[in-house]
Amino acid sequence: MQSTLMKRLNERYAHHAPALPQNDSFMNPVVETLLSHRSIRAFTDQALPPGTVELLTAAAQSAPSSCNLQMWSVVAVTDAQKKAFINQNVLKQPHVEKAPLMLVFLADMAMLKRIAADKNAPIEGLDYLDIFLMAAIDACLATQNAAIAAESMGLGTVYGGSIRNHPETVIDALRLPAYVFPIVSLSVGYPDQDRLPQIKPRLAQNAVLHRETYSHEHLPQAAEDYDAAMREFYTGYRTEDQTWTRLSLARVRSPESLSGRDRLREALLKQHILLK
Ligand SMILES: Cc1cc2nc3c(=O)[nH]c(=O)nc-3n(C[C@H](O)[C@H](O)[C@H](O)COP(=O)(O)O)c2cc1C
Incomplete structure:
Protein backbone atom coordinates (compact mmCIF):
# COMPACT_ATOMS: atom_id res chain seq x y z
CA MET A 1 0.00 0.00 0.00
CA ARG A 38 -2.07 24.82 -1.40
CA SER A 39 -2.95 28.49 -1.74
CA ILE A 40 -6.57 29.17 -0.80
CA ARG A 41 -8.53 31.70 -2.81
CA ALA A 42 -12.07 30.84 -1.61
CA PHE A 43 -12.87 31.63 2.02
CA THR A 44 -16.00 31.19 4.16
CA ASP A 45 -17.54 33.97 6.27
CA GLN A 46 -16.40 32.29 9.49
CA ALA A 47 -14.56 34.67 11.82
CA LEU A 48 -11.10 33.78 13.07
CA PRO A 49 -10.81 32.67 16.71
CA PRO A 50 -9.68 35.39 19.13
CA GLY A 51 -5.88 35.39 19.46
CA THR A 52 -5.25 34.28 15.87
CA VAL A 53 -3.35 37.45 14.93
CA GLU A 54 -1.19 37.20 18.04
CA LEU A 55 -0.44 33.50 17.49
CA LEU A 56 0.43 34.02 13.83
CA THR A 57 2.66 36.94 14.81
CA ALA A 58 4.42 34.75 17.38
CA ALA A 59 5.00 32.11 14.69
CA ALA A 60 6.26 34.84 12.33
CA GLN A 61 8.62 36.23 14.99
CA SER A 62 9.93 32.73 15.64
CA ALA A 63 11.50 32.67 12.18
CA PRO A 64 15.26 33.18 12.07
CA SER A 65 16.36 36.76 11.43
CA SER A 66 19.43 38.06 9.57
CA CYS A 67 21.94 39.21 12.25
CA ASN A 68 18.87 39.18 14.54
CA LEU A 69 18.18 42.72 13.29
CA GLN A 70 14.47 41.84 13.05
CA MET A 71 13.99 44.44 10.33
CA TRP A 72 10.41 43.56 9.52
CA SER A 73 6.99 44.30 10.90
CA VAL A 74 3.42 43.55 9.93
CA VAL A 75 0.16 45.48 9.68
CA ALA A 76 -2.92 43.38 10.49
CA VAL A 77 -5.87 44.66 8.48
CA THR A 78 -9.33 43.44 9.49
CA ASP A 79 -11.34 46.58 8.71
CA ALA A 80 -13.54 45.65 5.74
CA GLN A 81 -13.38 49.11 4.17
CA LYS A 82 -9.61 49.29 4.37
CA LYS A 83 -9.24 45.78 2.94
CA ALA A 84 -11.62 46.73 0.12
CA PHE A 85 -9.72 49.95 -0.60
CA ILE A 86 -6.36 48.21 -0.79
CA ASN A 87 -7.80 45.37 -2.82
CA GLN A 88 -9.67 47.53 -5.31
CA ASN A 89 -6.73 49.86 -5.84
CA VAL A 90 -3.79 47.50 -5.55
CA LEU A 91 -4.27 43.73 -5.41
CA LYS A 92 -7.48 43.47 -7.46
CA GLN A 93 -8.22 39.88 -6.40
CA PRO A 94 -11.71 39.05 -4.98
CA HIS A 95 -10.48 36.63 -2.29
CA VAL A 96 -8.61 39.44 -0.52
CA GLU A 97 -11.87 41.10 0.56
CA LYS A 98 -13.53 37.81 1.51
CA ALA A 99 -10.70 36.72 3.85
CA PRO A 100 -11.30 38.11 7.35
CA LEU A 101 -7.63 38.97 7.85
CA MET A 102 -4.98 40.55 5.65
CA LEU A 103 -1.47 40.66 7.06
CA VAL A 104 0.81 43.09 5.26
CA PHE A 105 4.43 42.16 5.87
CA LEU A 106 6.91 45.00 5.69
CA ALA A 107 10.63 45.43 5.26
CA ASP A 108 11.16 47.80 8.17
CA MET A 109 14.37 49.76 8.56
CA ALA A 110 12.50 52.58 10.36
CA MET A 111 12.74 50.87 13.75
CA LEU A 112 16.56 50.90 13.66
CA LYS A 113 16.53 54.46 12.32
CA ARG A 114 14.38 55.52 15.27
CA ILE A 115 16.57 53.72 17.83
CA ALA A 116 19.65 55.35 16.23
CA ALA A 117 18.05 58.80 16.38
CA ASP A 118 17.29 58.36 20.08
CA LYS A 119 20.94 57.42 20.67
CA ASN A 120 22.36 59.95 18.23
CA ALA A 121 24.13 57.07 16.42
CA PRO A 122 25.25 57.11 12.76
CA ILE A 123 23.32 54.87 10.34
CA GLU A 124 25.19 55.25 7.05
CA GLY A 125 25.10 51.48 6.55
CA LEU A 126 21.31 51.51 6.48
CA ASP A 127 21.27 52.86 2.91
CA TYR A 128 22.94 49.83 1.36
CA LEU A 129 21.27 47.17 -0.77
CA ASP A 130 22.14 44.30 1.55
CA ILE A 131 20.25 45.91 4.44
CA PHE A 132 17.08 46.02 2.32
CA LEU A 133 17.73 42.47 1.14
CA MET A 134 18.04 41.31 4.76
CA ALA A 135 14.82 43.11 5.68
CA ALA A 136 12.96 41.64 2.70
CA ILE A 137 14.30 38.13 3.40
CA ASP A 138 13.28 38.42 7.06
CA ALA A 139 9.81 39.66 6.05
CA CYS A 140 9.35 36.64 3.74
CA LEU A 141 10.54 34.15 6.36
CA ALA A 142 8.11 35.71 8.84
CA THR A 143 5.29 35.48 6.30
CA GLN A 144 5.96 31.85 5.54
CA ASN A 145 6.11 30.94 9.24
CA ALA A 146 2.74 32.63 9.74
CA ALA A 147 1.35 30.79 6.70
CA ILE A 148 2.52 27.40 7.94
CA ALA A 149 1.15 28.06 11.43
CA ALA A 150 -2.20 29.08 9.91
CA GLU A 151 -2.35 26.00 7.68
CA SER A 152 -1.50 23.73 10.63
CA MET A 153 -4.56 25.19 12.40
CA GLY A 154 -6.88 24.37 9.50
CA LEU A 155 -6.87 27.91 8.13
CA GLY A 156 -6.16 28.79 4.52
CA THR A 157 -3.76 31.42 3.24
CA VAL A 158 -2.70 33.06 0.04
CA TYR A 159 0.15 35.45 -0.52
CA GLY A 160 -0.38 38.76 -2.26
CA GLY A 161 2.78 39.77 -4.06
CA SER A 162 0.51 42.09 -6.02
CA ILE A 163 0.68 44.41 -3.02
CA ARG A 164 3.82 45.69 -4.80
CA ASN A 165 1.88 46.56 -7.98
CA HIS A 166 1.09 49.99 -6.48
CA PRO A 167 3.26 50.30 -3.38
CA GLU A 168 2.60 54.04 -2.95
CA THR A 169 -1.14 53.40 -2.45
CA VAL A 170 -0.37 50.82 0.26
CA ILE A 171 2.16 53.16 1.85
CA ASP A 172 -0.49 55.91 2.05
CA ALA A 173 -3.31 53.64 3.22
CA LEU A 174 -1.23 52.07 6.01
CA ARG A 175 0.67 55.29 6.76
CA LEU A 176 4.05 53.66 6.34
CA PRO A 177 6.91 56.00 7.21
CA ALA A 178 10.18 56.37 5.28
CA TYR A 179 12.43 53.30 5.51
CA VAL A 180 9.40 50.97 5.50
CA PHE A 181 8.21 49.09 2.39
CA PRO A 182 5.42 46.53 1.79
CA ILE A 183 6.85 43.20 0.66
CA VAL A 184 3.92 40.82 0.57
CA SER A 185 0.44 40.37 2.00
CA LEU A 186 -1.03 37.20 3.41
CA SER A 187 -4.80 36.69 3.34
CA VAL A 188 -6.00 34.36 6.08
CA GLY A 189 -9.39 32.71 6.62
CA TYR A 190 -11.25 29.42 6.72
CA PRO A 191 -11.10 27.61 3.36
CA ASP A 192 -14.39 27.01 1.56
CA GLN A 193 -14.31 23.19 1.63
CA ASP A 194 -16.51 23.02 -1.49
CA ARG A 195 -13.91 24.94 -3.48
CA LEU A 196 -10.68 23.42 -2.21
CA PRO A 197 -8.04 23.44 -4.95
CA TYR A 234 -6.05 23.10 -15.02
CA THR A 235 -8.15 20.80 -17.23
CA GLY A 236 -11.82 21.60 -16.82
CA TYR A 237 -11.60 24.99 -15.20
CA ARG A 238 -9.27 27.09 -17.30
CA THR A 239 -9.53 27.33 -21.03
CA GLU A 240 -6.32 29.00 -22.18
CA ASP A 241 -3.04 27.09 -22.13
CA GLN A 242 -1.75 27.34 -18.55
CA THR A 243 1.62 25.72 -18.98
CA TRP A 244 4.43 26.84 -16.73
CA THR A 245 6.64 27.66 -19.70
CA ARG A 246 4.04 29.91 -21.35
CA LEU A 247 2.98 31.72 -18.14
CA SER A 248 6.53 32.21 -16.89
CA LEU A 249 7.81 33.54 -20.20
CA ALA A 250 4.79 35.86 -20.43
CA ARG A 251 5.63 37.27 -16.99
CA VAL A 252 9.22 38.18 -17.89
CA ARG A 253 8.57 39.28 -21.48
CA SER A 254 8.84 43.04 -20.91
CA PRO A 255 8.75 45.79 -18.25
CA GLU A 256 5.00 46.16 -18.96
CA SER A 257 4.40 42.50 -18.13
CA LEU A 258 5.61 43.07 -14.53
CA SER A 259 2.18 44.48 -13.48
CA GLY A 260 3.56 47.85 -12.43
CA ARG A 261 6.54 46.44 -10.55
CA ASP A 262 8.97 47.80 -13.15
CA ARG A 263 8.61 50.99 -11.06
CA LEU A 264 9.70 49.34 -7.82
CA ARG A 265 13.08 51.06 -7.57
CA GLU A 266 11.40 54.45 -7.96
CA ALA A 267 8.91 53.62 -5.16
CA LEU A 268 11.74 52.38 -2.92
CA LEU A 269 13.72 55.59 -3.45
CA LYS A 270 10.64 57.63 -2.48
CA GLN A 271 10.67 55.75 0.84
CA HIS A 272 14.35 56.71 1.29
CA ILE A 273 15.43 53.14 0.62
CA LEU A 274 18.47 53.99 -1.46
CA LEU A 275 19.86 50.52 -2.37
CA LYS A 276 23.46 51.79 -2.65
C1 LIG B 1 5.82 35.93 -2.82
C2 LIG B 1 4.54 35.37 -3.38
C3 LIG B 1 3.61 36.21 -3.94
C4 LIG B 1 2.39 35.71 -4.40
N1 LIG B 1 1.44 36.56 -4.88
C5 LIG B 1 0.23 36.09 -5.21
C6 LIG B 1 -0.81 36.98 -5.60
O1 LIG B 1 -0.64 38.20 -5.66
N2 LIG B 1 -2.02 36.45 -5.89
C7 LIG B 1 -2.27 35.11 -5.83
O2 LIG B 1 -3.40 34.70 -6.10
N3 LIG B 1 -1.30 34.24 -5.47
C8 LIG B 1 -0.08 34.70 -5.16
N4 LIG B 1 0.91 33.84 -4.75
C9 LIG B 1 0.62 32.39 -4.69
C10 LIG B 1 1.24 31.64 -5.86
O3 LIG B 1 0.53 31.91 -7.04
C11 LIG B 1 1.20 30.15 -5.52
O4 LIG B 1 1.96 29.92 -4.36
C12 LIG B 1 1.75 29.30 -6.67
O5 LIG B 1 0.93 29.41 -7.80
C13 LIG B 1 1.82 27.83 -6.26
O6 LIG B 1 0.53 27.37 -5.87
P1 LIG B 1 0.26 26.79 -4.41
O7 LIG B 1 0.66 27.82 -3.42
O8 LIG B 1 -1.21 26.49 -4.37
O9 LIG B 1 1.07 25.54 -4.29
C14 LIG B 1 2.14 34.31 -4.33
C15 LIG B 1 3.11 33.46 -3.78
C16 LIG B 1 4.28 33.99 -3.31
C17 LIG B 1 5.30 33.05 -2.70
Missing part, protein backbone atom coordinates in the same frame (compact mmCIF):
# COMPACT_ATOMS: atom_id res chain seq x y z
CA GLN A 2 1.19 3.51 -0.79
CA SER A 3 2.44 5.32 2.31
CA THR A 4 1.00 8.74 3.17
CA LEU A 5 4.41 10.22 2.40
CA MET A 6 4.52 8.70 -1.11
CA LYS A 7 0.93 9.82 -1.68
CA ARG A 8 1.84 13.40 -0.79
CA LEU A 9 5.02 13.29 -2.90
CA ASN A 10 3.12 11.92 -5.89
CA GLU A 11 0.59 14.74 -5.58
CA ARG A 12 3.35 17.33 -5.32
CA TYR A 13 5.36 16.00 -8.23
CA ALA A 14 2.57 14.68 -10.46
CA HIS A 15 4.08 11.21 -10.77
CA HIS A 16 7.69 12.43 -10.93
CA ALA A 17 8.21 11.99 -7.19
CA PRO A 18 11.68 11.19 -5.90
CA ALA A 19 12.09 7.68 -4.53
CA LEU A 20 12.67 7.82 -0.79
CA PRO A 21 13.78 5.00 1.48
CA GLN A 22 11.23 3.88 4.06
CA ASN A 23 11.84 6.00 7.16
CA ASP A 24 9.15 6.40 9.80
CA SER A 25 10.53 9.76 10.98
CA PHE A 26 10.08 11.34 7.52
CA MET A 27 6.33 11.61 7.89
CA ASN A 28 5.25 13.76 10.81
CA PRO A 29 2.65 16.52 11.27
CA VAL A 30 5.07 19.27 10.19
CA VAL A 31 6.06 17.52 6.96
CA GLU A 32 2.41 16.64 6.35
CA THR A 33 1.45 20.32 6.67
CA LEU A 34 4.27 21.41 4.35
CA LEU A 35 3.62 18.81 1.67
CA SER A 36 -0.13 19.44 1.79
CA HIS A 37 0.20 23.17 1.13
CA GLN A 198 -5.95 20.42 -5.77
CA ILE A 199 -2.34 20.39 -4.67
CA LYS A 200 -0.41 22.22 -7.39
CA PRO A 201 2.50 20.19 -8.74
CA ARG A 202 6.04 21.50 -8.87
CA LEU A 203 8.98 21.01 -11.21
CA ALA A 204 10.70 17.66 -10.82
CA GLN A 205 13.45 17.72 -8.24
CA ASN A 206 16.21 17.15 -10.78
CA ALA A 207 15.50 20.63 -12.17
CA VAL A 208 16.14 22.37 -8.85
CA LEU A 209 18.30 20.01 -6.80
CA HIS A 210 21.89 20.22 -8.04
CA ARG A 211 24.45 17.81 -6.70
CA GLU A 212 27.91 19.24 -6.07
CA THR A 213 27.80 21.54 -9.11
CA TYR A 214 25.08 23.49 -10.89
CA SER A 215 23.64 22.02 -14.09
CA HIS A 216 20.73 22.47 -16.50
CA GLU A 217 21.05 18.89 -17.70
CA HIS A 218 17.54 17.85 -16.62
CA LEU A 219 15.76 21.19 -16.99
CA PRO A 220 14.36 20.91 -20.55
CA GLN A 221 12.75 17.52 -19.87
CA ALA A 222 11.54 18.64 -16.43
CA ALA A 223 9.91 21.73 -17.97
CA GLU A 224 8.21 19.62 -20.64
CA ASP A 225 6.89 17.14 -18.06
CA TYR A 226 5.79 19.99 -15.81
CA ASP A 227 3.92 21.72 -18.62
CA ALA A 228 2.02 18.47 -19.24
CA ALA A 229 1.24 18.20 -15.51
CA MET A 230 0.00 21.79 -15.32
CA ARG A 231 -2.14 21.33 -18.42
CA GLU A 232 -3.75 18.39 -16.64
CA PHE A 233 -4.01 20.35 -13.37
Whole structure:
Protein backbone atom coordinates (compact mmCIF):
# COMPACT_ATOMS: atom_id res chain seq x y z
CA MET A 1 0.00 0.00 0.00
CA GLN A 2 1.19 3.51 -0.79
CA SER A 3 2.44 5.32 2.31
CA THR A 4 1.00 8.74 3.17
CA LEU A 5 4.41 10.22 2.40
CA MET A 6 4.52 8.70 -1.11
CA LYS A 7 0.93 9.82 -1.68
CA ARG A 8 1.84 13.40 -0.79
CA LEU A 9 5.02 13.29 -2.90
CA ASN A 10 3.12 11.92 -5.89
CA GLU A 11 0.59 14.74 -5.58
CA ARG A 12 3.35 17.33 -5.32
CA TYR A 13 5.36 16.00 -8.23
CA ALA A 14 2.57 14.68 -10.46
CA HIS A 15 4.08 11.21 -10.77
CA HIS A 16 7.69 12.43 -10.93
CA ALA A 17 8.21 11.99 -7.19
CA PRO A 18 11.68 11.19 -5.90
CA ALA A 19 12.09 7.68 -4.53
CA LEU A 20 12.67 7.82 -0.79
CA PRO A 21 13.78 5.00 1.48
CA GLN A 22 11.23 3.88 4.06
CA ASN A 23 11.84 6.00 7.16
CA ASP A 24 9.15 6.40 9.80
CA SER A 25 10.53 9.76 10.98
CA PHE A 26 10.08 11.34 7.52
CA MET A 27 6.33 11.61 7.89
CA ASN A 28 5.25 13.76 10.81
CA PRO A 29 2.65 16.52 11.27
CA VAL A 30 5.07 19.27 10.19
CA VAL A 31 6.06 17.52 6.96
CA GLU A 32 2.41 16.64 6.35
CA THR A 33 1.45 20.32 6.67
CA LEU A 34 4.27 21.41 4.35
CA LEU A 35 3.62 18.81 1.67
CA SER A 36 -0.13 19.44 1.79
CA HIS A 37 0.20 23.17 1.13
CA ARG A 38 -2.07 24.82 -1.40
CA SER A 39 -2.95 28.49 -1.74
CA ILE A 40 -6.57 29.17 -0.80
CA ARG A 41 -8.53 31.70 -2.81
CA ALA A 42 -12.07 30.84 -1.61
CA PHE A 43 -12.87 31.63 2.02
CA THR A 44 -16.00 31.19 4.16
CA ASP A 45 -17.54 33.97 6.27
CA GLN A 46 -16.40 32.29 9.49
CA ALA A 47 -14.56 34.67 11.82
CA LEU A 48 -11.10 33.78 13.07
CA PRO A 49 -10.81 32.67 16.71
CA PRO A 50 -9.68 35.39 19.13
CA GLY A 51 -5.88 35.39 19.46
CA THR A 52 -5.25 34.28 15.87
CA VAL A 53 -3.35 37.45 14.93
CA GLU A 54 -1.19 37.20 18.04
CA LEU A 55 -0.44 33.50 17.49
CA LEU A 56 0.43 34.02 13.83
CA THR A 57 2.66 36.94 14.81
CA ALA A 58 4.42 34.75 17.38
CA ALA A 59 5.00 32.11 14.69
CA ALA A 60 6.26 34.84 12.33
CA GLN A 61 8.62 36.23 14.99
CA SER A 62 9.93 32.73 15.64
CA ALA A 63 11.50 32.67 12.18
CA PRO A 64 15.26 33.18 12.07
CA SER A 65 16.36 36.76 11.43
CA SER A 66 19.43 38.06 9.57
CA CYS A 67 21.94 39.21 12.25
CA ASN A 68 18.87 39.18 14.54
CA LEU A 69 18.18 42.72 13.29
CA GLN A 70 14.47 41.84 13.05
CA MET A 71 13.99 44.44 10.33
CA TRP A 72 10.41 43.56 9.52
CA SER A 73 6.99 44.30 10.90
CA VAL A 74 3.42 43.55 9.93
CA VAL A 75 0.16 45.48 9.68
CA ALA A 76 -2.92 43.38 10.49
CA VAL A 77 -5.87 44.66 8.48
CA THR A 78 -9.33 43.44 9.49
CA ASP A 79 -11.34 46.58 8.71
CA ALA A 80 -13.54 45.65 5.74
CA GLN A 81 -13.38 49.11 4.17
CA LYS A 82 -9.61 49.29 4.37
CA LYS A 83 -9.24 45.78 2.94
CA ALA A 84 -11.62 46.73 0.12
CA PHE A 85 -9.72 49.95 -0.60
CA ILE A 86 -6.36 48.21 -0.79
CA ASN A 87 -7.80 45.37 -2.82
CA GLN A 88 -9.67 47.53 -5.31
CA ASN A 89 -6.73 49.86 -5.84
CA VAL A 90 -3.79 47.50 -5.55
CA LEU A 91 -4.27 43.73 -5.41
CA LYS A 92 -7.48 43.47 -7.46
CA GLN A 93 -8.22 39.88 -6.40
CA PRO A 94 -11.71 39.05 -4.98
CA HIS A 95 -10.48 36.63 -2.29
CA VAL A 96 -8.61 39.44 -0.52
CA GLU A 97 -11.87 41.10 0.56
CA LYS A 98 -13.53 37.81 1.51
CA ALA A 99 -10.70 36.72 3.85
CA PRO A 100 -11.30 38.11 7.35
CA LEU A 101 -7.63 38.97 7.85
CA MET A 102 -4.98 40.55 5.65
CA LEU A 103 -1.47 40.66 7.06
CA VAL A 104 0.81 43.09 5.26
CA PHE A 105 4.43 42.16 5.87
CA LEU A 106 6.91 45.00 5.69
CA ALA A 107 10.63 45.43 5.26
CA ASP A 108 11.16 47.80 8.17
CA MET A 109 14.37 49.76 8.56
CA ALA A 110 12.50 52.58 10.36
CA MET A 111 12.74 50.87 13.75
CA LEU A 112 16.56 50.90 13.66
CA LYS A 113 16.53 54.46 12.32
CA ARG A 114 14.38 55.52 15.27
CA ILE A 115 16.57 53.72 17.83
CA ALA A 116 19.65 55.35 16.23
CA ALA A 117 18.05 58.80 16.38
CA ASP A 118 17.29 58.36 20.08
CA LYS A 119 20.94 57.42 20.67
CA ASN A 120 22.36 59.95 18.23
CA ALA A 121 24.13 57.07 16.42
CA PRO A 122 25.25 57.11 12.76
CA ILE A 123 23.32 54.87 10.34
CA GLU A 124 25.19 55.25 7.05
CA GLY A 125 25.10 51.48 6.55
CA LEU A 126 21.31 51.51 6.48
CA ASP A 127 21.27 52.86 2.91
CA TYR A 128 22.94 49.83 1.36
CA LEU A 129 21.27 47.17 -0.77
CA ASP A 130 22.14 44.30 1.55
CA ILE A 131 20.25 45.91 4.44
CA PHE A 132 17.08 46.02 2.32
CA LEU A 133 17.73 42.47 1.14
CA MET A 134 18.04 41.31 4.76
CA ALA A 135 14.82 43.11 5.68
CA ALA A 136 12.96 41.64 2.70
CA ILE A 137 14.30 38.13 3.40
CA ASP A 138 13.28 38.42 7.06
CA ALA A 139 9.81 39.66 6.05
CA CYS A 140 9.35 36.64 3.74
CA LEU A 141 10.54 34.15 6.36
CA ALA A 142 8.11 35.71 8.84
CA THR A 143 5.29 35.48 6.30
CA GLN A 144 5.96 31.85 5.54
CA ASN A 145 6.11 30.94 9.24
CA ALA A 146 2.74 32.63 9.74
CA ALA A 147 1.35 30.79 6.70
CA ILE A 148 2.52 27.40 7.94
CA ALA A 149 1.15 28.06 11.43
CA ALA A 150 -2.20 29.08 9.91
CA GLU A 151 -2.35 26.00 7.68
CA SER A 152 -1.50 23.73 10.63
CA MET A 153 -4.56 25.19 12.40
CA GLY A 154 -6.88 24.37 9.50
CA LEU A 155 -6.87 27.91 8.13
CA GLY A 156 -6.16 28.79 4.52
CA THR A 157 -3.76 31.42 3.24
CA VAL A 158 -2.70 33.06 0.04
CA TYR A 159 0.15 35.45 -0.52
CA GLY A 160 -0.38 38.76 -2.26
CA GLY A 161 2.78 39.77 -4.06
CA SER A 162 0.51 42.09 -6.02
CA ILE A 163 0.68 44.41 -3.02
CA ARG A 164 3.82 45.69 -4.80
CA ASN A 165 1.88 46.56 -7.98
CA HIS A 166 1.09 49.99 -6.48
CA PRO A 167 3.26 50.30 -3.38
CA GLU A 168 2.60 54.04 -2.95
CA THR A 169 -1.14 53.40 -2.45
CA VAL A 170 -0.37 50.82 0.26
CA ILE A 171 2.16 53.16 1.85
CA ASP A 172 -0.49 55.91 2.05
CA ALA A 173 -3.31 53.64 3.22
CA LEU A 174 -1.23 52.07 6.01
CA ARG A 175 0.67 55.29 6.76
CA LEU A 176 4.05 53.66 6.34
CA PRO A 177 6.91 56.00 7.21
CA ALA A 178 10.18 56.37 5.28
CA TYR A 179 12.43 53.30 5.51
CA VAL A 180 9.40 50.97 5.50
CA PHE A 181 8.21 49.09 2.39
CA PRO A 182 5.42 46.53 1.79
CA ILE A 183 6.85 43.20 0.66
CA VAL A 184 3.92 40.82 0.57
CA SER A 185 0.44 40.37 2.00
CA LEU A 186 -1.03 37.20 3.41
CA SER A 187 -4.80 36.69 3.34
CA VAL A 188 -6.00 34.36 6.08
CA GLY A 189 -9.39 32.71 6.62
CA TYR A 190 -11.25 29.42 6.72
CA PRO A 191 -11.10 27.61 3.36
CA ASP A 192 -14.39 27.01 1.56
CA GLN A 193 -14.31 23.19 1.63
CA ASP A 194 -16.51 23.02 -1.49
CA ARG A 195 -13.91 24.94 -3.48
CA LEU A 196 -10.68 23.42 -2.21
CA PRO A 197 -8.04 23.44 -4.95
CA GLN A 198 -5.95 20.42 -5.77
CA ILE A 199 -2.34 20.39 -4.67
CA LYS A 200 -0.41 22.22 -7.39
CA PRO A 201 2.50 20.19 -8.74
CA ARG A 202 6.04 21.50 -8.87
CA LEU A 203 8.98 21.01 -11.21
CA ALA A 204 10.70 17.66 -10.82
CA GLN A 205 13.45 17.72 -8.24
CA ASN A 206 16.21 17.15 -10.78
CA ALA A 207 15.50 20.63 -12.17
CA VAL A 208 16.14 22.37 -8.85
CA LEU A 209 18.30 20.01 -6.80
CA HIS A 210 21.89 20.22 -8.04
CA ARG A 211 24.45 17.81 -6.70
CA GLU A 212 27.91 19.24 -6.07
CA THR A 213 27.80 21.54 -9.11
CA TYR A 214 25.08 23.49 -10.89
CA SER A 215 23.64 22.02 -14.09
CA HIS A 216 20.73 22.47 -16.50
CA GLU A 217 21.05 18.89 -17.70
CA HIS A 218 17.54 17.85 -16.62
CA LEU A 219 15.76 21.19 -16.99
CA PRO A 220 14.36 20.91 -20.55
CA GLN A 221 12.75 17.52 -19.87
CA ALA A 222 11.54 18.64 -16.43
CA ALA A 223 9.91 21.73 -17.97
CA GLU A 224 8.21 19.62 -20.64
CA ASP A 225 6.89 17.14 -18.06
CA TYR A 226 5.79 19.99 -15.81
CA ASP A 227 3.92 21.72 -18.62
CA ALA A 228 2.02 18.47 -19.24
CA ALA A 229 1.24 18.20 -15.51
CA MET A 230 0.00 21.79 -15.32
CA ARG A 231 -2.14 21.33 -18.42
CA GLU A 232 -3.75 18.39 -16.64
CA PHE A 233 -4.01 20.35 -13.37
CA TYR A 234 -6.05 23.10 -15.02
CA THR A 235 -8.15 20.80 -17.23
CA GLY A 236 -11.82 21.60 -16.82
CA TYR A 237 -11.60 24.99 -15.20
CA ARG A 238 -9.27 27.09 -17.30
CA THR A 239 -9.53 27.33 -21.03
CA GLU A 240 -6.32 29.00 -22.18
CA ASP A 241 -3.04 27.09 -22.13
CA GLN A 242 -1.75 27.34 -18.55
CA THR A 243 1.62 25.72 -18.98
CA TRP A 244 4.43 26.84 -16.73
CA THR A 245 6.64 27.66 -19.70
CA ARG A 246 4.04 29.91 -21.35
CA LEU A 247 2.98 31.72 -18.14
CA SER A 248 6.53 32.21 -16.89
CA LEU A 249 7.81 33.54 -20.20
CA ALA A 250 4.79 35.86 -20.43
CA ARG A 251 5.63 37.27 -16.99
CA VAL A 252 9.22 38.18 -17.89
CA ARG A 253 8.57 39.28 -21.48
CA SER A 254 8.84 43.04 -20.91
CA PRO A 255 8.75 45.79 -18.25
CA GLU A 256 5.00 46.16 -18.96
CA SER A 257 4.40 42.50 -18.13
CA LEU A 258 5.61 43.07 -14.53
CA SER A 259 2.18 44.48 -13.48
CA GLY A 260 3.56 47.85 -12.43
CA ARG A 261 6.54 46.44 -10.55
CA ASP A 262 8.97 47.80 -13.15
CA ARG A 263 8.61 50.99 -11.06
CA LEU A 264 9.70 49.34 -7.82
CA ARG A 265 13.08 51.06 -7.57
CA GLU A 266 11.40 54.45 -7.96
CA ALA A 267 8.91 53.62 -5.16
CA LEU A 268 11.74 52.38 -2.92
CA LEU A 269 13.72 55.59 -3.45
CA LYS A 270 10.64 57.63 -2.48
CA GLN A 271 10.67 55.75 0.84
CA HIS A 272 14.35 56.71 1.29
CA ILE A 273 15.43 53.14 0.62
CA LEU A 274 18.47 53.99 -1.46
CA LEU A 275 19.86 50.52 -2.37
CA LYS A 276 23.46 51.79 -2.65
C1 LIG B 1 5.82 35.93 -2.82
C2 LIG B 1 4.54 35.37 -3.38
C3 LIG B 1 3.61 36.21 -3.94
C4 LIG B 1 2.39 35.71 -4.40
N1 LIG B 1 1.44 36.56 -4.88
C5 LIG B 1 0.23 36.09 -5.21
C6 LIG B 1 -0.81 36.98 -5.60
O1 LIG B 1 -0.64 38.20 -5.66
N2 LIG B 1 -2.02 36.45 -5.89
C7 LIG B 1 -2.27 35.11 -5.83
O2 LIG B 1 -3.40 34.70 -6.10
N3 LIG B 1 -1.30 34.24 -5.47
C8 LIG B 1 -0.08 34.70 -5.16
N4 LIG B 1 0.91 33.84 -4.75
C9 LIG B 1 0.62 32.39 -4.69
C10 LIG B 1 1.24 31.64 -5.86
O3 LIG B 1 0.53 31.91 -7.04
C11 LIG B 1 1.20 30.15 -5.52
O4 LIG B 1 1.96 29.92 -4.36
C12 LIG B 1 1.75 29.30 -6.67
O5 LIG B 1 0.93 29.41 -7.80
C13 LIG B 1 1.82 27.83 -6.26
O6 LIG B 1 0.53 27.37 -5.87
P1 LIG B 1 0.26 26.79 -4.41
O7 LIG B 1 0.66 27.82 -3.42
O8 LIG B 1 -1.21 26.49 -4.37
O9 LIG B 1 1.07 25.54 -4.29
C14 LIG B 1 2.14 34.31 -4.33
C15 LIG B 1 3.11 33.46 -3.78
C16 LIG B 1 4.28 33.99 -3.31
C17 LIG B 1 5.30 33.05 -2.70
